[in-house]
Amino acid sequence: MTHSGKFIVVEGLEGAGKSTAIAHIKHYLHQHGIEPKCTREPGGTPLAEALRDLVKQLHSNEQVAPQTELLLMYAARMQLLTNVILPALTAGSWVLADRHDMSSRAYQGGGRQLDEQFIQQLRQAVLGELKPDLTLYLDIDPAIGLERARQRGELDRIEQEQLAFFQRTRQKYLQIAATEPNIAVIDASQPLLQVQQQLTTALNQALGF
Template sequence: MAGRFIVIEGLEGAGKSTAAACVKKFIAAQNVELLHVREPGGTELGEALRDLVKRPDLDDAPAAMTELLLMYASRAQLVETKIKPALAAGTWVLGDRHDLSSQAYQGGGRQLDQQLLAQLRDMVLGAFRPDLTLYMDIDPVIGLERARGRGELDRIEQESIDFFHRTRARYQQLAQADDRIVTIDASQCIEQVQQDIERALQQAVQQWQ
Protein backbone atom coordinates (compact mmCIF):
# COMPACT_ATOMS: atom_id res chain seq x y z
CA MET A 1 0.00 0.00 0.00
CA ALA A 2 1.23 3.50 -0.81
CA GLY A 3 2.42 5.80 1.94
CA ARG A 4 -0.34 7.81 3.59
CA PHE A 5 -0.24 11.05 5.56
CA ILE A 6 -2.60 11.17 8.55
CA VAL A 7 -2.80 14.28 10.74
CA ILE A 8 -4.29 14.87 14.17
CA GLU A 9 -5.53 18.40 14.86
CA GLY A 10 -7.28 20.21 17.67
CA LEU A 11 -7.06 22.72 20.47
CA GLU A 12 -4.93 22.28 23.57
CA GLY A 13 -6.34 19.55 25.79
CA ALA A 14 -8.30 17.91 22.98
CA GLY A 15 -6.57 14.56 23.52
CA LYS A 16 -4.22 14.52 20.53
CA SER A 17 -1.76 12.23 22.34
CA THR A 18 -4.50 9.71 23.07
CA ALA A 19 -5.64 9.93 19.46
CA ALA A 20 -2.07 9.41 18.26
CA ALA A 21 -1.76 6.23 20.31
CA CYS A 22 -4.98 4.94 18.77
CA VAL A 23 -3.78 5.72 15.24
CA LYS A 24 -0.40 4.09 15.88
CA LYS A 25 -2.12 0.90 17.04
CA PHE A 26 -4.28 0.87 13.94
CA ILE A 27 -1.35 1.47 11.60
CA ALA A 28 0.69 -1.27 13.28
CA ALA A 29 -2.10 -3.69 12.34
CA GLN A 30 -1.67 -2.70 8.68
CA ASN A 31 1.92 -4.02 8.73
CA VAL A 32 3.40 -0.81 7.34
CA GLU A 33 6.25 1.43 8.50
CA LEU A 34 5.32 4.56 10.44
CA LEU A 35 6.99 7.94 10.93
CA HIS A 36 5.56 10.15 13.69
CA VAL A 37 6.29 13.88 13.42
CA ARG A 38 5.10 17.06 15.09
CA GLU A 39 4.58 20.69 14.11
CA PRO A 40 6.16 23.00 14.62
CA GLY A 41 9.24 20.82 14.84
CA GLY A 42 10.17 17.40 13.53
CA THR A 43 13.59 18.48 12.26
CA GLU A 44 16.58 20.11 13.94
CA LEU A 45 15.69 23.44 12.35
CA GLY A 46 12.00 22.99 13.11
CA GLU A 47 12.60 22.24 16.78
CA ALA A 48 14.66 25.44 17.13
CA LEU A 49 11.82 27.40 15.54
CA ARG A 50 9.31 25.65 17.83
CA ASP A 51 11.21 26.91 20.86
CA LEU A 52 11.12 30.48 19.54
CA VAL A 53 7.40 30.32 18.79
CA LYS A 54 6.27 28.73 22.05
CA ARG A 55 8.56 30.21 24.71
CA PRO A 56 6.50 32.33 27.14
CA ASP A 57 9.52 34.23 28.49
CA LEU A 58 10.69 36.01 25.33
CA ASP A 59 10.90 39.80 25.73
CA ASP A 60 10.60 40.09 21.94
CA ALA A 61 7.58 37.84 21.36
CA PRO A 62 6.81 37.10 17.68
CA ALA A 63 4.28 39.38 16.01
CA ALA A 64 1.34 37.58 14.40
CA MET A 65 2.84 37.63 10.90
CA THR A 66 6.27 36.62 12.23
CA GLU A 67 4.67 33.69 14.05
CA LEU A 68 2.90 32.61 10.87
CA LEU A 69 6.08 32.72 8.79
CA LEU A 70 8.05 30.79 11.41
CA MET A 71 5.36 28.10 11.37
CA TYR A 72 5.61 27.82 7.60
CA ALA A 73 9.41 27.76 7.67
CA SER A 74 9.28 24.82 10.07
CA ARG A 75 6.56 23.13 8.01
CA ALA A 76 8.39 23.50 4.71
CA GLN A 77 11.53 21.94 6.18
CA LEU A 78 9.58 19.03 7.66
CA VAL A 79 7.57 18.30 4.52
CA GLU A 80 10.53 18.44 2.15
CA THR A 81 13.11 16.60 4.25
CA LYS A 82 11.02 14.11 6.23
CA ILE A 83 7.41 13.66 5.13
CA LYS A 84 7.68 13.50 1.35
CA PRO A 85 10.68 11.12 1.35
CA ALA A 86 8.90 8.83 3.82
CA LEU A 87 5.71 8.75 1.74
CA ALA A 88 7.72 8.05 -1.41
CA ALA A 89 9.26 5.04 0.34
CA GLY A 90 5.83 3.65 1.23
CA THR A 91 5.99 4.72 4.89
CA TRP A 92 2.88 6.07 6.55
CA VAL A 93 3.32 9.41 8.32
CA LEU A 94 1.39 10.49 11.40
CA GLY A 95 1.50 14.23 11.98
CA ASP A 96 0.80 15.98 15.27
CA ARG A 97 -0.61 19.13 13.58
CA HIS A 98 -0.08 20.38 10.06
CA ASP A 99 -1.30 23.25 7.88
CA LEU A 100 -4.82 23.23 9.32
CA SER A 101 -3.33 24.56 12.57
CA SER A 102 -2.07 27.69 10.82
CA GLN A 103 -5.38 28.20 9.07
CA ALA A 104 -7.18 27.93 12.45
CA TYR A 105 -4.76 29.51 14.93
CA GLN A 106 -3.35 32.31 12.82
CA GLY A 107 -6.38 32.69 10.54
CA GLY A 108 -9.01 32.33 13.26
CA GLY A 109 -7.26 33.10 16.52
CA ARG A 110 -4.93 35.83 15.24
CA GLN A 111 -7.49 36.96 12.64
CA LEU A 112 -4.94 37.19 9.85
CA ASP A 113 -6.36 37.52 6.34
CA GLN A 114 -7.67 34.12 5.27
CA GLN A 115 -6.98 34.72 1.58
CA LEU A 116 -3.37 35.55 2.41
CA LEU A 117 -3.14 32.35 4.44
CA ALA A 118 -4.49 30.29 1.54
CA GLN A 119 -2.00 31.90 -0.84
CA LEU A 120 0.88 31.22 1.55
CA ARG A 121 -0.22 27.61 1.95
CA ASP A 122 -0.35 27.11 -1.81
CA MET A 123 3.02 28.81 -2.32
CA VAL A 124 4.77 26.67 0.32
CA LEU A 125 2.94 23.34 -0.05
CA GLY A 126 1.51 23.42 -3.56
CA ALA A 127 -1.09 20.67 -3.88
CA PHE A 128 0.37 18.64 -0.99
CA ARG A 129 -2.35 17.76 1.54
CA PRO A 130 -2.91 15.08 4.19
CA ASP A 131 -4.81 11.99 3.10
CA LEU A 132 -6.83 12.15 6.31
CA THR A 133 -7.11 14.67 9.14
CA LEU A 134 -8.72 13.77 12.46
CA TYR A 135 -9.93 17.01 14.04
CA MET A 136 -10.41 16.52 17.78
CA ASP A 137 -13.16 19.01 18.61
CA ILE A 138 -13.58 20.29 22.16
CA ASP A 139 -14.89 23.32 24.02
CA PRO A 140 -11.88 25.57 24.71
CA VAL A 141 -12.81 25.93 28.38
CA ILE A 142 -12.64 22.17 28.88
CA GLY A 143 -9.51 21.81 26.76
CA LEU A 144 -7.58 24.51 28.60
CA GLU A 145 -8.52 23.02 31.96
CA ARG A 146 -6.98 19.75 30.79
CA ALA A 147 -3.90 21.58 29.48
CA ARG A 148 -3.36 23.36 32.80
CA GLY A 149 -3.49 19.99 34.51
CA ARG A 150 -0.43 18.96 32.52
CA GLY A 151 1.68 21.81 33.91
CA GLU A 152 2.95 25.22 32.81
CA LEU A 153 1.32 26.66 29.69
CA ASP A 154 3.38 27.83 26.72
CA ARG A 155 3.03 31.26 25.07
CA ILE A 156 0.18 30.29 22.76
CA GLU A 157 -1.65 28.33 25.44
CA GLN A 158 -1.69 31.52 27.54
CA GLU A 159 -3.84 33.37 25.00
CA SER A 160 -7.32 34.62 25.94
CA ILE A 161 -10.34 32.34 25.85
CA ASP A 162 -11.74 34.45 22.99
CA PHE A 163 -8.64 33.55 20.94
CA PHE A 164 -9.43 29.86 21.36
CA HIS A 165 -13.12 30.30 20.60
CA ARG A 166 -12.15 31.98 17.32
CA THR A 167 -9.65 29.21 16.60
CA ARG A 168 -12.24 26.51 17.25
CA ALA A 169 -14.81 28.25 15.05
CA ARG A 170 -12.32 28.36 12.17
CA TYR A 171 -11.42 24.70 12.69
CA GLN A 172 -15.08 23.75 12.50
CA GLN A 173 -15.63 25.86 9.40
CA LEU A 174 -12.68 24.27 7.61
CA ALA A 175 -13.63 20.74 8.67
CA GLN A 176 -17.13 21.13 7.27
CA ALA A 177 -15.71 22.23 3.91
CA ASP A 178 -13.26 19.33 3.40
CA ASP A 179 -14.31 15.69 3.23
CA ARG A 180 -10.75 14.60 4.07
CA ILE A 181 -11.25 16.07 7.57
CA VAL A 182 -13.19 13.96 10.07
CA THR A 183 -14.45 15.66 13.21
CA ILE A 184 -14.18 13.63 16.41
CA ASP A 185 -16.12 14.74 19.50
CA ALA A 186 -13.23 14.85 21.99
CA SER A 187 -15.52 15.57 24.95
CA GLN A 188 -16.82 11.98 24.91
CA CYS A 189 -15.47 9.19 27.08
CA ILE A 190 -12.13 7.86 25.90
CA GLU A 191 -13.65 4.55 24.76
CA GLN A 192 -16.10 6.30 22.45
CA VAL A 193 -13.39 8.62 21.11
CA GLN A 194 -11.23 5.61 20.27
CA GLN A 195 -14.13 3.88 18.55
CA ASP A 196 -14.84 6.97 16.43
CA ILE A 197 -11.17 7.25 15.45
CA GLU A 198 -10.95 3.58 14.49
CA ARG A 199 -14.13 3.90 12.41
CA ALA A 200 -12.73 6.92 10.56
CA LEU A 201 -9.47 5.08 9.88
CA GLN A 202 -11.25 1.95 8.65
CA GLN A 203 -13.39 3.97 6.26
CA ALA A 204 -10.34 5.83 4.94
CA VAL A 205 -8.37 2.64 4.33
CA GLN A 206 -11.29 1.12 2.45
CA GLN A 207 -11.30 4.15 0.14
CA TRP A 208 -7.53 3.97 -0.40
CA GLN A 209 -7.47 0.29 -1.39
Template sequence: AVLRAQGINDIVFTREPGGTPLAEKLRDLIKQGIDGEVLTDKAEVLMLYAARVQLVENVIKPALARGSWVVGDRHDLSSQAYQGGGRGIDSQLMASLRDTVLGEFRPDLTLYLDLPPAVGLARARARGELDRIEQESLAFFERTRARYLE
Protein backbone atom coordinates in the same frame (compact mmCIF):
# COMPACT_ATOMS: atom_id res chain seq x y z
CA ALA B 1 -1.20 0.28 17.28
CA VAL B 2 -4.19 0.09 14.92
CA LEU B 3 -2.04 0.51 11.82
CA ARG B 4 0.47 -2.06 13.04
CA ALA B 5 -2.38 -4.47 13.76
CA GLN B 6 -3.27 -4.12 10.06
CA GLY B 7 0.30 -5.09 9.10
CA ILE B 8 1.45 -1.52 8.45
CA ASN B 9 4.81 -1.25 10.17
CA ASP B 10 6.67 1.44 8.22
CA ILE B 11 5.16 4.49 9.95
CA VAL B 12 6.77 7.88 10.48
CA PHE B 13 5.26 9.99 13.25
CA THR B 14 5.67 13.77 13.07
CA ARG B 15 4.64 16.82 15.05
CA GLU B 16 4.23 20.47 14.18
CA PRO B 17 5.88 22.69 14.64
CA GLY B 18 8.97 20.53 14.84
CA GLY B 19 10.27 17.28 13.44
CA THR B 20 13.69 18.45 12.21
CA PRO B 21 16.49 20.15 14.15
CA LEU B 22 15.70 23.56 12.63
CA ALA B 23 11.94 23.09 12.99
CA GLU B 24 12.42 22.18 16.67
CA LYS B 25 14.35 25.42 17.25
CA LEU B 26 11.53 27.35 15.57
CA ARG B 27 9.03 25.47 17.75
CA ASP B 28 10.84 26.66 20.86
CA LEU B 29 10.79 30.27 19.63
CA ILE B 30 7.10 30.06 18.70
CA LYS B 31 5.99 28.41 21.93
CA GLN B 32 8.29 30.22 24.38
CA GLY B 33 9.16 33.49 22.65
CA ILE B 34 12.18 35.64 23.41
CA ASP B 35 12.30 37.62 26.65
CA GLY B 36 11.52 41.26 26.02
CA GLU B 37 10.43 40.87 22.40
CA VAL B 38 6.85 40.51 21.25
CA LEU B 39 6.40 37.92 18.53
CA THR B 40 4.06 39.51 15.99
CA ASP B 41 1.23 37.49 14.51
CA LYS B 42 2.72 37.58 11.01
CA ALA B 43 6.17 36.61 12.27
CA GLU B 44 4.56 33.69 14.11
CA VAL B 45 2.82 32.40 11.00
CA LEU B 46 5.97 32.78 8.89
CA MET B 47 7.97 30.81 11.47
CA LEU B 48 5.31 28.10 11.49
CA TYR B 49 5.46 27.77 7.72
CA ALA B 50 9.27 27.76 7.78
CA ALA B 51 9.15 24.86 10.24
CA ARG B 52 6.48 23.13 8.14
CA VAL B 53 8.49 23.39 4.93
CA GLN B 54 11.53 21.90 6.66
CA LEU B 55 9.42 19.00 7.91
CA VAL B 56 7.63 18.39 4.61
CA GLU B 57 10.77 18.55 2.46
CA ASN B 58 13.19 16.75 4.79
CA VAL B 59 10.98 14.16 6.49
CA ILE B 60 7.48 13.74 5.06
CA LYS B 61 8.16 13.71 1.31
CA PRO B 62 11.15 11.33 1.62
CA ALA B 63 9.10 9.02 3.85
CA LEU B 64 6.22 8.97 1.38
CA ALA B 65 8.65 8.39 -1.52
CA ARG B 66 9.95 5.23 0.14
CA GLY B 67 6.41 3.99 0.81
CA SER B 68 6.11 4.84 4.50
CA TRP B 69 2.91 5.94 6.14
CA VAL B 70 3.15 9.36 7.77
CA VAL B 71 1.02 10.21 10.80
CA GLY B 72 1.33 13.83 11.80
CA ASP B 73 0.23 15.71 14.89
CA ARG B 74 -0.99 18.92 13.22
CA HIS B 75 -0.38 20.34 9.75
CA ASP B 76 -1.58 23.29 7.69
CA LEU B 77 -5.15 23.16 8.98
CA SER B 78 -3.79 24.12 12.40
CA SER B 79 -2.28 27.33 11.00
CA GLN B 80 -5.49 28.11 9.16
CA ALA B 81 -7.34 27.76 12.49
CA TYR B 82 -4.88 29.21 15.03
CA GLN B 83 -3.36 32.01 13.00
CA GLY B 84 -6.25 32.58 10.58
CA GLY B 85 -9.07 32.15 13.08
CA GLY B 86 -7.49 32.78 16.47
CA ARG B 87 -5.11 35.56 15.41
CA GLY B 88 -7.38 36.94 12.69
CA ILE B 89 -4.77 36.87 9.93
CA ASP B 90 -6.43 37.45 6.56
CA SER B 91 -7.62 34.18 5.01
CA GLN B 92 -6.34 35.18 1.56
CA LEU B 93 -2.88 35.77 3.00
CA MET B 94 -3.03 32.41 4.76
CA ALA B 95 -4.12 30.61 1.58
CA SER B 96 -1.47 32.38 -0.49
CA LEU B 97 1.25 31.48 1.99
CA ARG B 98 0.11 27.84 2.09
CA ASP B 99 -0.01 27.58 -1.69
CA THR B 100 3.36 29.31 -2.13
CA VAL B 101 5.30 27.15 0.32
CA LEU B 102 3.45 23.83 0.07
CA GLY B 103 2.18 23.92 -3.51
CA GLU B 104 -0.30 21.09 -3.99
CA PHE B 105 1.04 19.08 -1.04
CA ARG B 106 -1.88 18.17 1.25
CA PRO B 107 -2.58 15.36 3.71
CA ASP B 108 -4.59 12.43 2.37
CA LEU B 109 -6.69 12.38 5.53
CA THR B 110 -7.22 14.87 8.34
CA LEU B 111 -8.82 13.98 11.65
CA TYR B 112 -10.02 16.80 13.86
CA LEU B 113 -10.79 15.97 17.47
CA ASP B 114 -13.24 18.59 18.70
CA LEU B 115 -13.10 19.75 22.30
CA PRO B 116 -14.74 22.77 23.90
CA PRO B 117 -12.01 25.41 24.40
CA ALA B 118 -12.68 25.71 28.15
CA VAL B 119 -12.05 21.98 28.57
CA GLY B 120 -8.84 22.14 26.53
CA LEU B 121 -7.55 25.08 28.56
CA ALA B 122 -8.36 23.30 31.81
CA ARG B 123 -6.37 20.27 30.64
CA ALA B 124 -3.42 22.47 29.64
CA ARG B 125 -3.45 24.20 33.02
CA ALA B 126 -3.56 20.83 34.80
CA ARG B 127 -0.35 19.81 32.98
CA GLY B 128 1.54 22.71 34.53
CA GLU B 129 3.29 25.71 33.01
CA LEU B 130 1.54 27.11 29.94
CA ASP B 131 3.43 28.01 26.78
CA ARG B 132 2.98 31.32 24.95
CA ILE B 133 0.03 30.09 22.89
CA GLU B 134 -1.68 28.25 25.75
CA GLN B 135 -1.69 31.56 27.66
CA GLU B 136 -4.09 33.08 25.12
CA SER B 137 -7.63 34.03 26.13
CA LEU B 138 -10.64 31.75 25.94
CA ALA B 139 -11.93 34.00 23.12
CA PHE B 140 -8.80 33.19 21.08
CA PHE B 141 -9.48 29.47 21.38
CA GLU B 142 -13.15 29.95 20.59
CA ARG B 143 -12.18 31.74 17.34
CA THR B 144 -9.68 28.97 16.61
CA ARG B 145 -12.29 26.27 17.14
CA ALA B 146 -14.82 28.13 14.99
CA ARG B 147 -12.31 28.17 12.12
CA TYR B 148 -11.64 24.45 12.52
CA LEU B 149 -15.37 23.80 12.30
CA GLU B 150 -15.84 25.83 9.08
Protein backbone atom coordinates in the same frame (compact mmCIF):
# COMPACT_ATOMS: atom_id res chain seq x y z
CA MET C 1 2.00 15.71 -6.60
CA THR C 2 1.70 11.91 -6.43
CA HIS C 3 2.87 9.56 -3.73
CA SER C 4 2.28 5.94 -2.76
CA GLY C 5 2.26 6.40 1.02
CA LYS C 6 -0.60 7.75 3.11
CA PHE C 7 -0.48 10.99 5.09
CA ILE C 8 -2.65 11.07 8.25
CA VAL C 9 -2.88 14.15 10.47
CA VAL C 10 -4.33 14.59 13.97
CA GLU C 11 -5.55 18.10 14.81
CA GLY C 12 -7.15 19.77 17.80
CA LEU C 13 -6.99 22.43 20.46
CA GLU C 14 -4.89 22.18 23.61
CA GLY C 15 -6.18 19.42 25.85
CA ALA C 16 -8.10 17.65 23.08
CA GLY C 17 -6.11 14.43 23.58
CA LYS C 18 -3.98 14.36 20.45
CA SER C 19 -1.17 12.30 22.00
CA THR C 20 -3.59 9.63 23.20
CA ALA C 21 -5.32 9.60 19.81
CA ILE C 22 -2.01 9.21 17.99
CA ALA C 23 -1.11 6.24 20.20
CA HIS C 24 -4.44 4.62 19.28
CA ILE C 25 -3.92 5.29 15.57
CA LYS C 26 -0.40 3.84 15.68
CA HIS C 27 -1.78 0.68 17.29
CA TYR C 28 -4.53 0.51 14.65
CA LEU C 29 -2.01 0.82 11.83
CA HIS C 30 0.32 -1.75 13.40
CA GLN C 31 -2.60 -4.20 13.43
CA HIS C 32 -2.76 -3.72 9.66
CA GLY C 33 0.97 -4.22 9.16
CA ILE C 34 1.82 -0.54 8.78
CA GLU C 35 4.68 1.14 10.63
CA PRO C 36 4.08 4.89 10.20
CA LYS C 37 6.68 7.61 10.33
CA CYS C 38 5.52 9.80 13.25
CA THR C 39 6.27 13.48 13.46
CA ARG C 40 4.88 16.76 14.79
CA GLU C 41 4.40 20.39 13.87
CA PRO C 42 5.97 22.73 14.43
CA GLY C 43 9.05 20.55 14.74
CA GLY C 44 10.19 17.19 13.45
CA THR C 45 13.71 18.19 12.38
CA PRO C 46 16.50 19.90 14.38
CA LEU C 47 15.94 23.27 12.71
CA ALA C 48 12.15 22.98 12.86
CA GLU C 49 12.37 22.11 16.58
CA ALA C 50 14.45 25.25 17.15
CA LEU C 51 11.75 27.26 15.36
CA ARG C 52 9.15 25.55 17.57
CA ASP C 53 10.99 26.82 20.64
CA LEU C 54 10.99 30.36 19.22
CA VAL C 55 7.26 30.19 18.59
CA LYS C 56 6.33 28.65 21.93
CA GLN C 57 8.50 30.55 24.39
CA LEU C 58 7.60 33.85 26.03
CA HIS C 59 9.58 36.89 24.87
CA SER C 60 9.41 39.29 27.81
CA ASN C 61 10.94 42.26 26.01
CA GLU C 62 9.40 41.81 22.58
CA GLN C 63 5.93 41.16 21.22
CA VAL C 64 5.71 38.46 18.57
CA ALA C 65 3.82 39.84 15.58
CA PRO C 66 1.07 37.48 14.36
CA GLN C 67 2.60 37.53 10.87
CA THR C 68 5.99 36.54 12.34
CA GLU C 69 4.36 33.65 14.16
CA LEU C 70 2.74 32.48 10.92
CA LEU C 71 5.97 32.74 8.93
CA LEU C 72 7.87 30.76 11.56
CA MET C 73 5.21 28.05 11.40
CA TYR C 74 5.54 27.77 7.63
CA ALA C 75 9.34 27.87 7.79
CA ALA C 76 9.26 24.92 10.19
CA ARG C 77 6.71 23.17 7.97
CA MET C 78 8.92 23.57 4.90
CA GLN C 79 11.84 21.96 6.74
CA LEU C 80 9.68 19.05 7.84
CA LEU C 81 8.17 18.54 4.40
CA THR C 82 11.52 18.68 2.64
CA ASN C 83 13.44 16.45 5.02
CA VAL C 84 10.86 14.03 6.43
CA ILE C 85 7.32 13.98 5.03
CA LEU C 86 7.88 14.09 1.29
CA PRO C 87 10.80 11.61 1.29
CA ALA C 88 8.73 9.19 3.37
CA LEU C 89 5.66 9.46 1.14
CA THR C 90 7.77 9.14 -2.01
CA ALA C 91 9.31 5.96 -0.59
CA GLY C 92 5.84 4.54 -0.03
CA SER C 93 5.83 4.97 3.74
CA TRP C 94 2.91 6.22 5.82
CA VAL C 95 3.24 9.45 7.80
CA LEU C 96 1.31 10.16 11.00
CA ALA C 97 1.56 13.81 12.04
CA ASP C 98 0.64 15.66 15.21
CA ARG C 99 -0.68 18.84 13.53
CA HIS C 100 -0.15 20.16 10.01
CA ASP C 101 -1.40 23.03 7.87
CA MET C 102 -4.93 23.05 9.32
CA SER C 103 -3.39 24.29 12.58
CA SER C 104 -2.00 27.42 10.93
CA ARG C 105 -5.30 28.12 9.23
CA ALA C 106 -7.16 27.73 12.53
CA TYR C 107 -4.75 29.33 15.01
CA GLN C 108 -3.29 32.13 12.90
CA GLY C 109 -6.23 32.50 10.51
CA GLY C 110 -9.00 32.08 13.07
CA GLY C 111 -7.38 32.86 16.39
CA ARG C 112 -5.07 35.65 15.19
CA GLN C 113 -7.51 36.73 12.48
CA LEU C 114 -4.81 37.09 9.86
CA ASP C 115 -5.67 37.80 6.25
CA GLU C 116 -6.89 34.66 4.46
CA GLN C 117 -5.20 35.62 1.19
CA PHE C 118 -1.83 35.99 2.93
CA ILE C 119 -2.19 32.52 4.45
CA GLN C 120 -3.31 31.02 1.14
CA GLN C 121 -0.26 32.43 -0.63
CA LEU C 122 2.02 30.84 1.95
CA ARG C 123 0.14 27.54 1.74
CA GLN C 124 0.53 27.42 -2.01
CA ALA C 125 4.22 28.31 -1.89
CA VAL C 126 5.05 25.71 0.77
CA LEU C 127 2.60 22.87 0.14
CA GLY C 128 1.71 23.08 -3.53
CA GLU C 129 -0.91 20.38 -4.12
CA LEU C 130 0.00 18.24 -1.10
CA LYS C 131 -2.93 17.49 1.21
CA PRO C 132 -3.37 14.86 3.93
CA ASP C 133 -5.19 11.70 2.92
CA LEU C 134 -7.07 11.93 6.22
CA THR C 135 -7.27 14.56 8.95
CA LEU C 136 -8.80 13.59 12.29
CA TYR C 137 -9.91 16.74 14.09
CA LEU C 138 -10.48 16.26 17.83
CA ASP C 139 -13.16 18.77 18.74
CA ILE C 140 -13.51 20.03 22.30
CA ASP C 141 -14.86 23.07 24.14
CA PRO C 142 -11.84 25.36 24.60
CA ALA C 143 -12.58 25.89 28.30
CA ILE C 144 -12.43 22.14 28.92
CA GLY C 145 -9.32 21.69 26.81
CA LEU C 146 -7.44 24.53 28.48
CA GLU C 147 -8.25 23.15 31.93
CA ARG C 148 -6.81 19.80 30.85
CA ALA C 149 -3.72 21.59 29.53
CA ARG C 150 -3.25 23.46 32.83
CA GLN C 151 -3.35 20.18 34.70
CA ARG C 152 -0.42 18.96 32.57
CA GLY C 153 1.81 21.79 33.79
CA GLU C 154 3.05 25.23 32.80
CA LEU C 155 1.42 26.76 29.71
CA ASP C 156 3.48 28.04 26.78
CA ARG C 157 3.07 31.42 25.08
CA ILE C 158 0.21 30.38 22.80
CA GLU C 159 -1.56 28.34 25.47
CA GLN C 160 -1.69 31.48 27.64
CA GLU C 161 -3.94 33.29 25.16
CA GLN C 162 -7.42 34.39 26.23
CA LEU C 163 -10.37 32.02 25.90
CA ALA C 164 -11.79 34.10 23.03
CA PHE C 165 -8.68 33.30 20.97
CA PHE C 166 -9.32 29.56 21.29
CA GLN C 167 -13.03 30.00 20.62
CA ARG C 168 -12.16 31.69 17.30
CA THR C 169 -9.65 28.94 16.59
CA ARG C 170 -12.24 26.23 17.23
CA GLN C 171 -14.78 28.01 15.03
CA LYS C 172 -12.25 28.08 12.19
CA TYR C 173 -11.41 24.41 12.66
CA LEU C 174 -15.09 23.51 12.40
CA GLN C 175 -15.58 25.75 9.38
CA ILE C 176 -12.73 24.07 7.52
CA ALA C 177 -13.92 20.60 8.51
CA ALA C 178 -17.45 21.35 7.26
CA THR C 179 -16.33 22.54 3.84
CA GLU C 180 -13.37 20.33 2.87
CA PRO C 181 -13.12 16.58 2.20
CA ASN C 182 -11.05 14.00 4.05
CA ILE C 183 -11.58 15.61 7.48
CA ALA C 184 -13.33 13.62 10.21
CA VAL C 185 -14.58 15.45 13.29
CA ILE C 186 -14.19 13.45 16.52
CA ASP C 187 -16.02 14.47 19.69
CA ALA C 188 -13.08 14.64 22.10
CA SER C 189 -15.26 15.48 25.11
CA GLN C 190 -16.48 11.87 25.26
CA PRO C 191 -14.96 9.17 27.48
CA LEU C 192 -11.75 7.68 26.07
CA LEU C 193 -13.33 4.45 24.84
CA GLN C 194 -15.92 6.34 22.79
CA VAL C 195 -13.25 8.62 21.32
CA GLN C 196 -11.22 5.57 20.29
CA GLN C 197 -14.29 3.97 18.74
CA GLN C 198 -14.93 7.11 16.69
CA LEU C 199 -11.30 7.17 15.58
CA THR C 200 -11.44 3.53 14.50
CA THR C 201 -14.67 4.10 12.56
CA ALA C 202 -13.19 7.12 10.77
CA LEU C 203 -10.02 5.19 9.91
CA ASN C 204 -12.01 2.22 8.60
CA GLN C 205 -14.16 4.45 6.41
CA ALA C 206 -11.26 6.46 5.03
CA LEU C 207 -8.75 3.66 4.53
CA GLY C 208 -11.04 0.81 3.59
CA PHE C 209 -9.62 -1.72 6.03
